[in-house]
Amino acid sequence: xxxxxxxxxxxxxxxxxPEFVGVARLAILGVASRxxxxxxxxxxxxxxxxxxxxxxVEWAERNGKADSTLTLRSEIGAEKLTVDIIDTA
Numbered sequence: 001x002x003x004x005x006x007x008x009x010x011x012x013x014x015x016x017x018p019e020f021v022g023v024a025r026l027a028i029l030g031v032a033s034r035x036x037x038x039x040x041x042x043x044x045x046x047x048x049x050x051x052x053x054x055x056x057v058e059w060a061e062r063n064g065k066a067d068s069t070l071t072l073r074s075e076i077g078a079e080k081l082t083v084d085i086i087d088t089a
Contacts, residue, residue: 006073009073011074015069049083070085
């Protein structure tokens with residue numbers, strides 16, 4: 001997706017390292033909490049993003065790809081939030 005096609009996207013690119021997973025969780029917490037989600041739903045989203053990022057980090061470490069990056073892309077829709085976790089590992 002080209003940048004100009006998503007005017008309601010938030011994208012964060014971080015190193016694929018364990019110490020940056022918390023940054024991704026905080027970023028999605030900020031995005032989701034500004035939408036119409038309940039507290040529990042926001043926490044579920046935060047947890048899911050943390051688990052997805054941790055899986056990518058673990059895979060990168062096991063496969064010698066420690067220099068890779070993670071991209072958290074969230075698309076804010078009128079009635080939904082789409083979240084993609086993209087890693088270069």
